[in-house]
Amino acid sequence: MQDKTKSGGGLYKFFIYFVLCMLAITIVVPVAWVFMASIKENKEFYGNPWTLPAGFYWQNFVDAWNKAAMGEYMINSVIVTALSITLLLVIALPAAYGLARFNFRGKKFLNTAFMAGLFINVNYIVVPIFLMLRDGDNFIKKLGGEGFLLNNLLVLSLVYASTALPFTIYLLSGYFVTLPHDYEEAAYIDGAGFFTTMIKVIFPMAKPSIITVILFNFLAFWNEYIISMTLMSSAKGPKTLPVGLLNLMQAQQSAAEYGMMYAGLVLVMLPTLILYMLVQKQLTEGMTVGGLKG
Amino acid sequence: MRKSGSRNAFLTICIAPATILFFIFMIVPTFNVFRMSLFEKGAYSPQETFVGLNNFKVLFKDINFIRSMQNMILLMVIVTLFTFVFAIVFAAILTREKIKGQNTFRIIFYIPNILSIVVISGIFSAIYKPENGMLNSIIGMFKDMSSPILWKGEKLVMLSIIIAMIWQAIGYYMVMYMASMSAVSESLYESAGLDGATKFQQFFMITIPLIWTNIRTTLTFYIISNINMAFLFVKSMTSGGPNHASEVALNYMYSQKDAGLFGYSMAVGVVIFLFSFALSAIVNKVTEREPLEF
Numbered sequence: 181m182q183d184k185t186k187s188g189g190g191l192y193k194f195f196i197y198f199v200l201c202m203l204a205i206t207i208v209v210p211v212a213w214v215f216m217a218s219i220k221e222n223k224e225f226y227g228n229p230w231t232l233p234a235g236f237y238w239q240n241f242v243d244a245w246n247k248a249a250m251g252e253y254m255i256n257s258v259i260v261t262a263l264s265i266t267l268l269l270v271i272a273l274p275a276a277y278g279l280a281r282f283n284f285r286g287k288k289f290l291n292t293a294f295m296a297g298l299f300i301n302v303n304y305i306v307v308p309i310f311l312m313l314r315d316g317d318n319f320i321k322k323l324g325g326e327g328f329l330l331n332n333l334l335v336l337s338l339v340y341a342s343t344a345l346p347f348t349i350y351l352l353s354g355y356f357v358t359l360p361h362d363y364e365e366a367a368y369i370d371g372a373g374f375f376t377t378m379i380k381v382i383f384p385m386a387k388p389s390i391i392t393v394i395l396f397n398f399l400a401f402w403n404e405y406i407i408s409m410t411l412m413s414s415a416k417g418p419k420t421l422p423v424g425l426l427n428l429m430q431a432q433q434s435a436a437e438y439g440m441m442y443a444g445l446v447l448v449m450l451p452t453l454i455l456y457m458l459v460q461k462q463l464t465e466g467m468t469v470g471g472l473k474g
Numbered sequence: 475m476r477k478s479g480s481r482n483a484f485l486t487i488c489i490a491p492a493t494i495l496f497f498i499f500m501i502v503p504t505f506n507v508f509r510m511s512l513f514e515k516g517a518y519s520p521q522e523t524f525v526g527l528n529n530f531k532v533l534f535k536d537i538n539f540i541r542s543m544q545n546m547i548l549l550m551v552i553v554t555l556f557t558f559v560f561a562i563v564f565a566a567i568l569t570r571e572k573i574k575g576q577n578t579f580r581i582i583f584y585i586p587n588i589l590s591i592v593v594i595s596g597i598f599s600a601i602y603k604p605e606n607g608m609l610n611s612i613i614g615m616f617k618d619m620s621s622p623i624l625w626k627g628e629k630l631v632m633l634s635i636i637i638a639m640i641w642q643a644i645g646y647y648m649v650m651y652m653a654s655m656s657a658v659s660e661s662l663y664e665s666a667g668l669d670g671a672t673k674f675q676q677f678f679m680i681t682i683p684l685i686w687t688n689i690r691t692t693l694t695f696y697i698i699s700n701i702n703m704a705f706l707f708v709k710s711m712t713s714g715g716p717n718h719a720s721e722v723a724l725n726y727m728y729s730q731k732d733a734g735l736f737g738y739s740m741a742v743g744v745v746i747f748l749f750s751f752a753l754s755a756i757v758n759k760v761t762e763r764e765p766l767e768f
Binding site for chain 2: 193196197199200203204206207208209210211213214217225226227228229230271272274275277278279282284290293294297299300301302303304305306307308309310311312338339341342343345346349373374375378399402403404405406422423425426429441442445448449452453455456460
């Protein structure tokens with residue numbers, strides 16, 4: 181009896197390794213395949229897809245960067261992501277602190293409102309946001325100005341930051357409520373004001389939560405494409421990287437410039453992969469706090 | 475008195491920016507979804523006409539809308555079911571068994587979650603390509619492929635999207651359940667093992683009940699987020715085609731906006747809003763259990 185379970189255990193172990201390896205392969209192989217495809221010449225795409233690249237054809241990346249304007253889109257994406265995260269932190273940190281640690285009239289109402297915001301998915305409301313900004317532009321034009329709300333990287337960042345507020349405030353206040361009030365009292369006795377206490381005493385303690393916020397939102401903002409596509413739809417206006425890639429993929433269906441397209445894919449995913457390699461521990465551990473993000 | 479004045483000023487400065495932005499970019503657009511659904515408003519006519527529930531009357535007879543809801547529900551049910559079963563089973567294996575390279579598996583399984591959906595749809599178009607695609611070339615080794623399988627054709631397109639969605643989500647949920655399963659005390663399994671409980675019994679009698687609270691919250695959020703994920707995948711992989719075969723509700727809303735039918739598009743939005751609220755209430759109710767302490 182004992183022996184039987186043991187040998188069954190060996191088979192069971194083998195089966196587990198087999199299944200885990202299969203799953204790992206289905207994830208690694210397609211991603212690696214794209215990296216290989218990005219250095220293949222166009223003529224190598226007609227034939228067996230599993231042949232290794234004949235050489236390093238870097239021209240794909242040069243073409244993607246210049247001809248498909250991915251270089252310009254990359255800069256736009258860097259600007260939008262950095263700006264959105266900065267805005268988000270500057271706005272959400274004090275708000276979360278105020279909402280978590282002070283008692284005032286309307287606090288409960290505001291907390292409930294932000295909680296309800298967790299259930300509003302930004303893609304449900306992208307059309308009214310677009311129409312609101314378009315109407316704003318039309319109004320400005322009527323006043324004789326130049327519409328600037330659509331096709332604007334700054335406005336896009338502001339929309340990103342605003343729609344990320346409920347989750348970020350939820351996450352940060354969750355941390356702030358757990359701190360004992362002694363920290364502030366000690367700081368007040370030492371003569372520090374509200375702002376000094378908040379910035380010098382409380383925020384440094386929230387560093388792990390802040391890092392989690394930055395990581396999750398970096399991925400969200402860098403990868404986002406629906407809002408970006410809607411609010412920056414002008415053909416000549418600025419574009420972010422995923423939207424540029426989507427256009428490239430659609431154009432490729434007729435032009436068949438495979439190498440350039442896969443180079444574009446690599447350009448979009450490389451920054452996130454590098455970041456992931458550097459911080460995978462914080463990311464997979466941080467998700468127990470951020471686990472509810474949809 | 476001065477103290478409380480400066481306290482109020484401090485709180486206002488902290489909370490007002492977040493509240494204002496939240497109001498402008500989330501509350502007002504949400505309100506507008508509901509308001510505009512009662513109007514006929516087009517891209518080319520500046521004025522809006524009140525039409526009551528007329529948009530909804532047309533909507534519920536719109537065969538493409540009904541199909542988009544059916545597809546969305548199909549995706550939600552199938553993708554959620556498979557993702558959760560696989561994620562929970564794999565997480566249980568990785569936490570319970572002594573697997574070599576456990577960390578490597580975890581790192582690999584999480585990779586799809588950090589990629590943009592646009593990148594994933596690029597990867598999957600390389601997999602699904604009829605000629606020289608990864609999948610067809612593998613199947614071609616076993617079977618004659620003189621007429622290639624059209625993975626994105628009308629018949630198989632939903633299956634192709636389901637596979638891509640599961641591929642993307644599985645690692646994320648697995649890593650999350652691993653975190654909560656590793657919190658279950660080892661001694662419970664030891665004493666169950668001494669009492670002769672098999673691994674399967676341990677899994678159903680110990681692991682699942684003890685992480686039920688976590689499963690329940692994530693399940694609710696995941697089902698709801700699939701409304702959005704289905705849109706992100708469909709928009710970048712097929713745009714709802716071919717011939718509306720892969721249309722989902724949010725994509726239909728978006729395409730009506732592109733067609734310039736803003737009021738009608740927002741009627742779709744209202745249905746999605748109400749559907750997601752009702753569904754999260756139902757899931758919450760159905761999965762209710764006495765929380766177990768350990």
